[in-house]
Amino acid sequence: MPDATDPGIRPRLRPLPLPAGVRDRLARHAEAAWPAEACGILVGRADAGRDAPVDDAIPLPNLAGHPDRAWRLDPLAIAARVPPGGRLLGFWHSHPDRSPLPSRRDVALALPGFWQVVIAVSGGRAGARAAWRPVRADAPRQEDSPWPA
């Protein structure tokens, strides 16, 4: 029976490279913010291009009016948090007590070309992740969809 590891099935997809250390940091940031949504940025090396592996998940303040069900980053604060020689690869946020699938608003507001990683936190413990990267601004269509990340 074919499965996800079968090379015959859609071999063109490339998953988001999220090393174990980054996954752990992401989980800790998300757990610390629970029951509110945590959010932040994903950074990699500038010289490795847009498909660079993620080297770090950095937390930023959640400025949303309802941090229990929404998240918002200050876009002007981002540049200061990308380390020298680093590159912004995408954004992450947590879903307290629900699945890591993006909400409609998560999709509608996602910046094309940047990874979005969502991590579920259930009862204060980090769980499943989902990652995706929108291709176009006006479409629900996405590229590279390793479920889960």
Add this chain to the structure above:
Amino acid sequence: MARVTFRLPEPLRELAGGASSVSVEGGSLREALDRLAAEAPLLAGRLLADDGRVRPYVHLYMDGRDARDPDSVPPLRGDVEIAVVPSIAGGRPAPGPALTPEERARYHRQMILPEVGEAGQRRLRSASVLVVGAGGLGSPAALYLAAAGVGRLGLVDSDAVDASNLHRQVLHDTPAVGRAKVEVASERLGRLNPSVEIETHAVRLDASNAMELFGRGWDLVLDGSDNFPTRYLVNDACVLLGIPLVYGAILRFEGQVSLFAAPGGPCYRCLFREPPPPGLVPGCAEAGVLGPLPGLVGSIQAAEALKWLLGAGRPLTGRLLLVDAAEMTFREVAVRRDPACPLCGDAPTITGPIDYEAFCGGPGDGGPDTESSAADGTGPEGELPFEIGVEELRDRLAAGASLQLVDVREAEEREISDLRGVAGIRHIPMGELTVRYGELDPERETVVYCRSGARSGRAVEFLRDRGLAGARNLRGGMNEWVERVDPSQPRY
């Protein structure tokens, strides 16, 4: 005329060659944006939609004032700075007013689930689901969704209740025979849960009405249709409008369920690029169906719908669940979004509803008995020819050639005739090829056959599209083999 400087935050600098700002000349913000589109098209494409409006996730600020509507900004003079601020945000809408004591009593047994709770129940109340088909799958699905308190349910079905429906379509009963299904369903669901708003559409869903109907603000569509034209139409409309789709299908003892068109996930066309040839997959009216099977599959669809609306559990995105009620087994197959999908791929060619009747079996599509137009026996230089003749196959098998042999016929056909005495033949019926082709070794020369060479011709086209360059069609199929190589077997 003013010099307008657009200040860019980090996420957008890449589109301006790494610069933190871009300056253009212009007498108005609109003019400056037009100039920006000419000078930095990549950046402008991210900021502006095709109709020139500022995209929903972009904010423009001029001296701290909102300038999202460029046409409302007065003429510009001197040096002007525009801060470009993308929304880097997300979240969920507010869940509506508090539940009433009656609602708490009614939904108590599901609200005590931590995944539901008060917030989840309010989310269900503000949710809306369109159910396509009020038959075998739509019956249990609509009953469970209404019972669970989904606030708004839509039903589409143009049929009337027939006595032959009653062994499986549990929304309907004997006195309802002859009445419109959506009417009967609406009454039944209204009695079950009077607080659910039910919207009925006694129309046959087709390309002319689907977009309007699907565009009426549904959070989710549940497909309970029983034919391929409708199935493709439902899938296409959902992808085009960005509505997740809970897919279900049944035949005889077997069922399939998945969640398509979810963000990042595949669609039905990623799995089945094209419908099977007409006549190859019969409908319930010809093939029959065990009554509880649609109950089982429709209930799974309802569970997936509720999970999606609640954001609970692990959805069937990227997974096709295969239910076999004869063996009573459940297995799943991984399905990934296909970047080459004509609908949801990176370069889609389908941008609106098409003619689904023609797509699923109109003239030119070819049934099992027609000749495949691609089967002309030639191939581009350096490639193996598309076809192989029966004598050549016989000689190569006799010489011990290492060929991968694939029979795409149905099990019943294999009992009539086969490549007798040949070992290692793989049997993948045409209808399963799109999910099972990964079982084949793409590096080996592969000979595919059917009865006449028509179905296998399409199979070879499909396999070659997927990178199995060594796939070849047995010209004339088993009947030709019987005629020229092994006359001891019957033709059919």
